Amino acid sequence: MIGLNPEESALKIFVTGITGLVGSAFSAMLLERKSNIEVIALARGTEMLNAKKRVKQIIQEQCEFDGRADLAPGILKRIHVIDGEISSINEDDLYRKLAGVEIFFHCAADVNFGKDLEGRTFKTNYEGTRKMLHLAHRLKVKAFHYVSTAYVAGKHKGKAVEDGLVAEDFNNSYEKSKYMAEQLVRNSGIPFTIYRPSIVIGRICDGKIRKPLAFYRVLEFMAKLKKHRCSKMKVKPSEKVSLNLRLQAPLSDRIYFVPVDYVQKCIVEIFLNKTVKNKTYHLTGDSPVSTKMIEKAVGKALGIIGVTVESDVVNPSPEERIVQKFLSDFLPYFSSQIVFDLKNIRDALGCPSVEWMMDTKNLEKVIHCFYANNYPELVKD
Numbered sequence: 001m002i003g004l005n006p007e008e009s010a011l012k013i014f015v016t017g018i019t020g021l022v023g024s025a026f027s028a029m030l031l032e033r034k035s036n037i038e039v040i041a042l043a044r045g046t047e048m049l050n051a052k053k054r055v056k057q058i059i060q061e062q063c064e065f066d067g068r069a070d071l072a073p074g075i076l077k078r079i080h081v082i083d084g085e086i087s088s089i090n091e092d093d094l095y096r097k098l099a100g101v102e103i104f105f106h107c108a109a110d111v112n113f114g115k116d117l118e119g120r121t122f123k124t125n126y127e128g129t130r131k132m133l134h135l136a137h138r139l140k141v142k143a144f145h146y147v148s149t150a151y152v153a154g155k156h157k158g159k160a161v162e163d164g165l166v167a168e169d170f171n172n173s174y175e176k177s178k179y180m181a182e183q184l185v186r187n188s189g190i191p192f193t194i195y196r197p198s199i200v201i202g203r204i205c206d207g208k209i210r211k212p213l214a215f216y217r218v219l220e221f222m223a224k225l226k227k228h229r230c231s232k233m234k235v236k237p238s239e240k241v242s243l244n245l246r247l248q249a250p251l252s253d254r255i256y257f258v259p260v261d262y263v264q265k266c267i268v269e270i271f272l273n274k275t276v277k278n279k280t281y282h283l284t285g286d287s288p289v290s291t292k293m294i295e296k297a298v299g300k301a302l303g304i305i306g307v308t309v310e311s312d313v314v315n316p317s318p319e320e321r322i323v324q325k326f327l328s329d330f331l332p333y334f335s336s337q338i339v340f341d342l343k344n345i346r347d348a349l350g351c352p353s354v355e356w357m358m359d360t361k362n363l364e365k366v367i368h369c370f371y372a373n374n375y376p377e378l379v380k381d
Helices: 021-033 051-065 069-076 091-097 120-139 173-186 215-233 260-272 291-302 318-327 343-349 360-374
Strands: 011-016 037-043 079-083 103-106 143-147 158-160 192-197 199-201 241-248 257-259 279-283 304-310 338-340
Touching: 011 021, 021 037, 021 051, 021 069, 021 260, 037 051, 051 069, 051 079, 091 120, 103 120, 120 143, 120 173, 143 173, 173 192, 192 260, 199 215, 199 260, 215 241, 215 291, 215 304, 215 318, 215 360, 241 318, 257 260, 260 279, 260 343, 279 343, 291 304, 291 360
Parallel strands: 011 037, 011 103, 037 079, 103 143, 143 192, 158 338, 192 279, 199 257, 241 304
Antiparallel strands: none
């Protein structure tokens, strides 16, 4: 752990989304690196745990995941939890509790790739950001750090620049709400830094991830399909089976998976760089995978054949229609034609920061790790 530099004064930052995948990873590493930093975190409780106990549990899990479980007690002493949600908390009450805060790190979001029927995604991602910016103005903070998504580029094809917004249409309300929230941040007048991770997956070193999200829902669904098919055929779950499924989506070789530890390290390094101001960073890497690579890696890890992604499916079966409907929210990300600009991230962290490879071997490692840990009965040793 890096100790307190005598020349560094105490710094108080406000963090939203600390219980999420990126927010917890950022907070744990930041507080490990810098003992002069204190975090005030806004979090909500659950039926089982109040906000404080929930944050404690998640930070302990994160420290263990990072291989630094011994540091959790010291880190937790510098995290002060406020119970509440960004979309509903009383701003005046929060203002009083944030006295002395110099920097905002806004990571809270509603990640929903489906229809936003109740307006929750828009309320959290757009209205929540608007409220945080208004509060930041009142507190006269020095900087506003915002975790967005690379997919504010929406349905754009071709190059998406970092310092700009290129989308004209979107795949869902999540993308649009994050796009609109970025506009608020850029026009706020507060010095800002925007981080745009793509599809976050497990570490390259071992494939592990603390909190599987997004892409992992697809892997989970395929596992359940295999279990159902094996049960129907009365064979062992680990046996290789044919599912005979065709999924319809435009084929792509621009699917950007990004390891969670890469996202964690990049954000912390940029956050601690005091010379950075009013910049946006694509946290995507430069080794996108193809639809066919995913198809083969899932088949190999899960022991299934006969699942293909095709640009056009003629006369889909009833089962194919059901599967297509379930996966329809995720398929746009497997047919993306976006090329992400990486100039800012290279300038900030150097070329090695984007030279890791999400090749066939590493993709298979990540996917196999998920199945081995969550559906071991389906995986052959």
